[in-house]
Amino acid sequence: xxxxxxxxxxxxxxxxxxxxxxxxxxxxxxxxxxxxxxxxxxxxxxxxxxxxxxxxxxxxxxxxxxxxxxxxxxxxxxxxxxxxxxxxxxxxxxxxxxxxxxxxxxxxxxxxxxxxxxxxxxxxxxxxxxxxxxxxxxxxxxxxxxxxxxxxxxxxxxxxxxxxxxxxxxxxxxxxxxxxxxxxxxxxxxxxxxxxxxxxxxxxxxxxxxxxxxxxxxxxxxxxxxxxxxxxxxxxxxxxxxxxxxxxxxxxxxxxx
Amino acid sequence: xxxxxxxxxxxxxxxxxxxxxxxxxxxxxxxxxxxxxxxxxxxxxxxxxxxxxxxxxxxxxxxxxxxxxxxxxxxxxxxxxxxxxxxxxxxxxxxxxxxxxxxxxxxxxxxxxxxxxxxxxxxxxxxxxxxxxxxxxxxxxxxxxxxxxxxxxxxxxxxxxxxxxxxxxxxxxxxxxxxxxxxxxxxxxxxxxxxxxxxxxxxxxxxxxxxxxxxxxx
Numbered sequence: 001x002x003x004x005x006x007x008x009x010x011x012x013x014x015x016x017x018x019x020x021x022x023x024x025x026x027x028x029x030x031x032x033x034x035x036x037x038x039x040x041x042x043x044x045x046x047x048x049x050x051x052x053x054x055x056x057x058x059x060x061x062x063x064x065x066x067x068x069x070x071x072x073x074x075x076x077x078x079x080x081x082x083x084x085x086x087x088x089x090x091x092x093x094x095x096x097x098x099x100x101x102x103x104x105x106x107x108x109x110x111x112x113x114x115x116x117x118x119x120x121x122x123x124x125x126x127x128x129x130x131x132x133x134x135x136x137x138x139x140x141x142x143x144x145x146x147x148x149x150x151x152x153x154x155x156x157x158x159x160x161x162x163x164x165x166x167x168x169x170x171x172x173x174x175x176x177x178x179x180x181x182x183x184x185x186x187x188x189x190x191x192x193x194x195x196x197x198x199x200x201x202x203x204x205x206x207x208x209x210x211x212x213x214x215x216x217x218x219x220x221x222x223x224x225x226x227x228x229x230x231x232x233x234x235x236x237x238x239x240x241x242x243x244x245x246x247x248x249x250x251x252x253x254x255x256x257x
Numbered sequence: 258x259x260x261x262x263x264x265x266x267x268x269x270x271x272x273x274x275x276x277x278x279x280x281x282x283x284x285x286x287x288x289x290x291x292x293x294x295x296x297x298x299x300x301x302x303x304x305x306x307x308x309x310x311x312x313x314x315x316x317x318x319x320x321x322x323x324x325x326x327x328x329x330x331x332x333x334x335x336x337x338x339x340x341x342x343x344x345x346x347x348x349x350x351x352x353x354x355x356x357x358x359x360x361x362x363x364x365x366x367x368x369x370x371x372x373x374x375x376x377x378x379x380x381x382x383x384x385x386x387x388x389x390x391x392x393x394x395x396x397x398x399x400x401x402x403x404x405x406x407x408x409x410x411x412x413x414x415x416x417x418x419x420x421x422x423x424x425x426x427x428x429x430x431x432x433x434x435x436x437x438x439x440x441x442x443x444x445x446x447x448x449x450x451x452x453x454x455x456x457x458x459x460x461x462x463x464x465x466x467x468x469x470x471x472x473x474x475x
Contacts, residue, residue: 158307159342159395163355163402164332173345249327251308254269 005208016041058121067124071108074132075100082140082237088147090244090256092237096139099237103135104128107229116221127225130201134186134226135233142182142234143241149174150245151255158252167246175242182234190223199223258319259284259406259438260304265313267299274299275310276462286432286439288449290474291459297442298339300459301408304440305334332359335404339411339442341391348386348394349379352401359402371434372397373427389420396427406438407431413448425451446474 019041026033058066079097086092108128117123150157153174160170193199201222205215245253260282267275275296282304289297302308303315306327315322317334343351349365356363366376372393378386386394392412399407412428413421429452431437441452449456449470456473458466466473 155338155340156342156344159338160344162305162307162331162336162338163398164328164330164358166328169358247309249306249309249323251306251327 012045055121055125058125062121064119064121064124067121067128070125071104071128071132074129075104078132078136082136082143085140086143086147086241088151088255089143089241090253092143092241092244095237095240095244096136096143098240099139099233099235100132100135102236103229103233104132106232107131107225110228111221111225127222130222131225131229135229138182138186138230139233139237141185142178142238145181146174146178146238146241149177150242150252154252154255161250161252165250167243167250170250170252171242171245175238178238179234182238183231186226186230190227193219193223258282259287259317260440261316261319262300262303263314263316265300265303265310265315267296267303267308267310269299274462275303278313278459278462278464280457280464280467282440282457283455284438285455286428286441286453288453288456288470289440289442289459290446290449290456291444293444294461295459296462297444297459298410301336301410301440301442304406304408305331305336307331307336332402333404334406334408335399335402336408337392337395337399337410337412339414341388341395343383343386343391343394343398346383347379348374348381348383348397351383351394351398352379355398356401361401361403363401365401368397368400371400371427371431373423388415389424392416392424393427396424400431404437406440409439409441411442411444414444421448428452446470449474 019037023034023037025031026037054070058070075097078100079093082096082100083092086096089095108124108131111117111127112119112124117127150171157170157174161167189197199219199222202215202219205218206212247253258281260280262278262280262282265275265278266273278296278300289300291297299308303310304317304322306322306325309323317325317330322330344354348369352365352368353363365379369376369378374390374393374397378390378394381390383391383394392415396407396412409428413424416424425448428439428441432439439452441449443449443452453470455468456466456470457464458473466475
């Protein structure tokens with residue numbers, strides 16, 4: 001993996017032609033997304049440039065503490081972002097934060113413990129970023145679904161509580177469905193990987209001039225790590241969040257307006 | 258005394274749903290009567306602690322309601338909700354679930370018979386039941402827990418008059434066969450007269466009369 005490519009800012013600027021095309025399509029077909037497309041392009045430029053310099057600093061400093069600090073920031077921002085998509089779930093922040101933390105710690109811990117990657121910034125930072133990003137999406141989808149399920153099924157949940165079931169028993173079927181919806185997207189995309197789309201890591205490595213077999217192996221490792229982290233984060237987040245719908249006396253709380 | 262409510266109030270948003278309710282519910286059959294929006298169902302839900310009042314006290318058999326374990330209380334004071342809400346599966350799987358929660362031996366055929374359903378309903382999938390049959394399956398499921406009190410929320414509101422009469426006959430027979438108290442929420446004063454020994458009349462969240470149906474509904 002010694003090959004690398006060097007790109008100038010001019011080349012990046014040239015690719016803005018495609019952003020302009022996307023904006024033009026939006027304007028032409030009146031999907032009213034031009035503004036969002038421009039905002040997305042600008043934000044991605046600023047965020048990626050900033051993180052690029054941060055990663056450069058972390059690589060040069062070569063200390064595990066900076067890596068942990070960066071991963072912590074990612075987890076906290078991930079939990080905030082995911083919370084905004086789980087508005088119907090009361091107190092969603094802590095379940096998300098705990099879910100993301102456990103998913104990141106377990107996944108990174110395992111890939112290091114199994115000797116897959118060295119515990120150095122060069123591996124931990126990019127892998128951690130992918131793991132946390134995917135775990136965030138999965139737990140946001142899961143909690144969003146949980147909120148919808150519970151608010152649509154209040155009568156059924158209360159009917160089960162009325163039999164003397166615990167909150168866990170009454171919410172069980174809905175927690176299961178939420179967990180499933182949080183993980184199924186990645187499971188499905190993993191199934192079709194290589195047939196319908198090329199995953200990003202592999203594309204990046206091929207572009208950077210790596211051997212296709214190396215690119216494929218690294219991609220497989222990442223996909224498997226992502227499957228694990230997505231399942232863990234969605235499991236922990238749903239398993240903690242459903243409790244917030246209930247009082248200690250196993251009553252379904254009134255929905256927050 | 259089965260239930261004793263003192264100065265019970267509850268607000269939902271801006272609305273005072275229950276307003277300083279004082280009421281006594283004796284063993285036997287009691288109807289809670291009033292127009293829709295009077296707070297009947299809300300009051301019923303307080304009796305097995307599906308929700309709690311904001312202020313005031315409720316006692317069950319002389320002890321504060323919140324001194325009971327809520328889960329054990331709900332198996333003893335069983336609520337049959339207005340909208341049938343059975344778990345996916347067969348009628349029997351619903352009964353078995355309820356009996357297991359209550360730690361009771363299940364006699365499916367007996368529960369079905371008492372609720373007015375033939376034994377072959379045990380294997381029927383709940384998605385294939387009529388509303389009246391679902392209502393009876395809910396009743397059978399509550400009976401599977403061998404409760405001491407049945408709380409019934411408008412048990413016949415979704416039914417035609419023939420089905421209504423049949424459910425009422427079932428409820429009267431239940432009282433005769435089992436040592437079971439009933440608290441029935443209904444908007445229909447005639448149903449209260451047919452089913453209950455005593456009645457509490459609610460209007461705009463207040464208990465405006467109580468006593469025998471003749472006294473309370475005059």
